[in-house]
Amino acid sequence: MAKDAAFAALRELLGPKGLIEGEDRAPLLKEWRGRWTGAPSIVVAPGSVAETARVVALCAEHGVAITPQGGNTGLVGGQIPTNGEVLLTLRRLNRIREVSPLDYSMTADAGVTLLDAQKAADAADRLFPLSIGSEGSCQIGGVVSTNAGGVNVLRYGNARDLVLGLEVVLPNGEIWNGLKRLRKDNTGYDLKQLFIGGEGTLGVVTGAALKLFPRPRERTTVFAAVPSPAKALALLSRAQDESGGAVTSFELMSRAILTLVFKNIPETRDPLSAPHPWYVLAEFSSGEAGRLAPMVERVLGDALAAGEIVDAAIAASDRQAADFWRLRHSMAAAMLPEGAQAKFDVSVPVASVPAFLDDADAGVEACCPGARVVAFGHMGDGNIHYDVLAPEGGGAAFKSAAVGAAIERAVYDAIDRLQGSISAEHGVGLARREDIARRKQPAEIAMMRAVKKALDPKGIMNPGKML
Numbered sequence: 001m002a003k004d005a006a007f008a009a010l011r012e013l014l015g016p017k018g019l020i021e022g023e024d025r026a027p028l029l030k031e032w033r034g035r036w037t038g039a040p041s042i043v044v045a046p047g048s049v050a051e052t053a054r055v056v057a058l059c060a061e062h063g064v065a066i067t068p069q070g071g072n073t074g075l076v077g078g079q080i081p082t083n084g085e086v087l088l089t090l091r092r093l094n095r096i097r098e099v100s101p102l103d104y105s106m107t108a109d110a111g112v113t114l115l116d117a118q119k120a121a122d123a124a125d126r127l128f129p130l131s132i133g134s135e136g137s138c139q140i141g142g143v144v145s146t147n148a149g150g151v152n153v154l155r156y157g158n159a160r161d162l163v164l165g166l167e168v169v170l171p172n173g174e175i176w177n178g179l180k181r182l183r184k185d186n187t188g189y190d191l192k193q194l195f196i197g198g199e200g201t202l203g204v205v206t207g208a209a210l211k212l213f214p215r216p217r218e219r220t221t222v223f224a225a226v227p228s229p230a231k232a233l234a235l236l237s238r239a240q241d242e243s244g245g246a247v248t249s250f251e252l253m254s255r256a257i258l259t260l261v262f263k264n265i266p267e268t269r270d271p272l273s274a275p276h277p278w279y280v281l282a283e284f285s286s287g288e289a290g291r292l293a294p295m296v297e298r299v300l301g302d303a304l305a306a307g308e309i310v311d312a313a314i315a316a317s318d319r320q321a322a323d324f325w326r327l328r329h330s331m332a333a334a335m336l337p338e339g340a341q342a343k344f345d346v347s348v349p350v351a352s353v354p355a356f357l358d359d360a361d362a363g364v365e366a367c368c369p370g371a372r373v374v375a376f377g378h379m380g381d382g383n384i385h386y387d388v389l390a391p392e393g394g395g396a397a398f399k400s401a402a403v404g405a406a407i408e409r410a411v412y413d414a415i416d417r418l419q420g421s422i423s424a425e426h427g428v429g430l431a432r433r434e435d436i437a438r439r440k441q442p443a444e445i446a447m448m449r450a451v452k453k454a455l456d457p458k459g460i461m462n463p464g465k466m467l
């Protein structure tokens, strides 16, 4: 069989160092929440770009499929070899190749963790601004391949905006060195963009040249209670205007999700003295020390007078700021013990977030009376994590396929009315594959298929994911 021959050839090529076996293998074959489990396969860990290219060439020769994997923190199952594909982990490609402070750039192997990339930039007195809850585990190749967003998109953009160049092993095993660190290059199609957000379906990213920024000298973190999402939107606009664009993060959260954090995550507590229906966690940053505190106080005073906030706490120390952020970063974990839930990661134009929440809430209530909606996320980017839980004390009907489908329709219809996206930052993978096939324009799906066929005619790169 082609697969047995390929596996034998891979074993010979890589030797024990390049294979992951025994108990180290099981965690790589399973999605961290247990939603998807990989079929038995071989797990390979090449130690260099050249070795990665040989692995891909060998798989292409035998017509054997590959699933690339970074930190295995993805939320849509793209990194799991559900059909027994060769699982290719980038974990041994973990070198920062170069940090160039004058260029404001850094070149890193795909297997460097996001946290290590941030630290390398920091050591050179620069900032790599991409920041997400999984940054200790997820890898540069993974954040590039999912076009990760996170909490600083408002100011710095998502992964797509932070990549200057890529090195990719193409599906035939050829290495494309696109690591030029240019800010301007109008010499035809911007090919790297195909692999950014490509979810491993077009090739294996082995290295990336990344944009760096001046390191902020001062940060101020605010936890504010707001009467409604509409008031939060007004606060965002005021904060951006009055601070001259110093807002780095602007996260919205409902009381419902905060209550679950206090219930399910140890040592968390409410920064404010009384409960409120909605909250904003906002961070401001500046390259100039001493400027932020009076300016943020002025913004909050004006917002209070205008009825946009009802209470607020400004972090008095880095420790307190970290405590505020811990509330936000614990939200995914706080949902885990809560049983069946329908989860959505959606986006609409920023100004349409309040309308989306009203519209979706009404649709969900109509098809599942009493269902509990938990909404939070990156309001500054128009990106809301919208999760629906069973009504208090009664979950049987909620678990039925018909109710699940009705809830999904209610949320997606609200998204369509506001010209939004059904997957804002987590991607498509296995979870949203059928949804995009139904929701994208036929011309879009046709173009995506044409690109896939042109680059991967044998269909060996992460088949069954995204398309």
Ligand SMILES: Cc1cc2nc3c(=O)[nH]c(=O)nc-3n(C[C@H](O)[C@H](O)[C@H](O)COP(=O)(O)OP(=O)(O)OC[C@H]3O[C@@H](n4cnc5c(N)ncnc54)[C@H](O)[C@@H]3O)c2cc1C
Pocket: 067, 068, 069, 070, 071, 072, 073, 074, 075, 077, 078, 079, 090, 110, 131, 132, 133, 134, 137, 138, 139, 140, 141, 142, 143, 144, 145, 146, 147, 148, 149, 150, 151, 199, 200, 201, 203, 204, 205, 206, 332, 425, 426, 429, 462, 465
């Ligand atoms: C607690 C938590 C918080 C999160 N917060 C956010 C958030 O705020 N914003 C956000 O966008 N995401 C978030 N995520 C999702 C996840 O962390 C990101 O999608 C991350 O970018 C995935 O990186 P990874 O290295 O773990 O990739 P993996 O999960 O291993 O893979 C993800 C996809 O990329 C492909 N891939 C991985 N590496 C490569 C490579 N080198 N070449 C080609 N394809 C590759 C895989 O095949 C798969 O399709 C969060 C996840 C968790 C667990």
